[in-house]
Amino acid sequence: MSGVSGQQSEYLVAHIQDALATDARTGELELDVRIAGGRVFLAGAVATTERRDAVERVVREVCPDYEVVNQLSVTERQQPGPSEPVS
Amino acid sequence: MIRIAAVGDLHAGPDSVGTIRPRFEGVTDRADLLLLAGDLTRRGTAEEGRIVAAELQGLDLPVIAVLGNHDHHSGEEATIRRSLEDAGVQVLEREGVVLEFDGATLGIAGTKGFGGGFAGASASAFGEREMKAFIGHTEELAAGLEAALAGLRADIRIALTHYAPVDATLAGERLEIFPFLGSYLLAEAIDRAGADLAIHGHAHRGTEKGVTAGGVTVRNVAETVIGHAYKVYRVGDRSADDVVGEATGRSSTSTTPSRP
16 A cells, blocks of 8 residues: 555554554564555564464454565574573 | 573463473573563463463472563463462562572562663653552562562572663663663662672563663573573672582572562
8 A cells, every 4th residue: 555654654553563462362562563665564573483473464454455574583492502600 | 600591571372382391391401490581471361371380380490480561461460470389480579589509599589570761761750640650660669679689688689570670681672662661760779789680571672681780780581582492690600609519409498578
């Protein structure tokens, strides 16, 4: 939807972030949402692939006329490296 | 020397069954205790609390936790706490606990903490009652943390929070949301009471390492920040116990609640 003004896009970013925080399927507060070139870009990390897909579903429902570019990563959980002395 | 494993923001949900426990495989070989820096659940439901408690149950080392904002979202934080405690996880809220490791004592004081921002760009308890309640909550929890820390009778003392006590570990987050990520009141409490290490979570896009104005080492262990299942920090390296070797014995010796 390339005809949307910058101001409307800004409101939409806020609405998307609100939905991601409050929707029972997501509960995600720390994701990066940007609108550029008429597309919604999602970035950040989520815990599982299911949550990555759920985020995209919720965003598509909030703005069905936008193309959604899902760049979310799933958090790596490697075993820890060497311990760090701190005191 | 005592080895502290720490991670925050596990964010357990219904899709987490069987996924959290494996990340702690071998933790007892690497660490003497495990600290969880809040947001154990995703939406703070009792169901999620039961799921994360089941994943943590039976770990063969002391597990100490604070709750986070996500754990409060559904108003079921008391039930979540009970589930965790039934699973052997000790949950701290303006409380402390002292553990003993082969003669060395380690005290942990914990609180969820709250926001308000950092010196030079912080909110005050002024104006609307909602604003006073916001900052009042932070003040109350910071004071409780200070009392709990001061009450610890231990060789080494750790402050465990969900919200950040310093802005250094928020680097990478948008500056505009710093007031929702932590408060200088937590750091001031930690510095006044004294501590060897402060551990927090909450800031997913922040930075691991920081320090309080008083020189206390701060570590942000949000899972997305550390990039590992957990991090391990060693404390007491400079103590005389070093020559004895790594501590392995563990026993909870006392709990020191400070809240009314």
